[in-house]
Amino acid sequence: MKTLKDLFLDEVGDMYDAERRIVKALPKLVKAATCEKLKAALQAHLKETEGHVTKLEQVFQSLDQKAKGKTCKTTVALLEEGGDIVTEFKGSPALNAALISAAQKVEHHEIASYGALHEWAKLLGNSNAADLLEEILGEEKAANATLTELALKSSDKEALGECGCHNDDSEKECSDKQPATVRRGIKPAGMNRKRAGALV
C-alpha cells in the first residue's frame, strides 16, 4: 500500500528533476530576451532556481534519502514548448511577451507542486522540509509576480506594436521611452488609458 510519504518522496523527486532542467533552460531564455528588465528577472530567478536544487537535496536529507530525480514530464513538455516559441518568435515584437508566458507556465506548475508538497510536509510532521518548501514556494510566487508586472507594463504593449523600443539596439529598455507610435505622433487605441508613464 502506497502512503502519503511515498507520494511526497515521488513528488520531491519530480521537482528535483524539474528544477535541474530549468537551471539548464533558463540561460537560453535570458539570452533570447531583448528587454533588459526581463533578462535581469530571468537571471535572478536562475540563481534562485540553483538554490531550489540545493534546498530539495536538503529535503531528501530530512527524509534520510539520497537525492534522486524522477523525470518531470510536465516540465519537459513546457520547456520544449518554450524553446519552440523562442525559435518561432525570434525578431518579433511579441518575443518578450512569448518568453514571459512560457516562463509563467513553468512557474504556475511549480507553485501548484510546491503548494501541495508544503502541505504534505506539514501533514507528515516534517517541519524542516516544510520550511524549505515554503521558502521555495515564496520565491516561485515572487518570480511569477515579477513576470506578471513586466508583461503588463511593457511586453504586452510591445507585442501590440505600441512600444518599439526593444527593436532598436540603441535603446535597451523602454522605461524612459515613449511608445513608438507616440514618438511618431500617432495616437494609438487606448491612449487615454494609463500608458507611456506606466511602461517599465
Ligand SMILES: [Fe+2]
Ligand atoms: Fe521557478
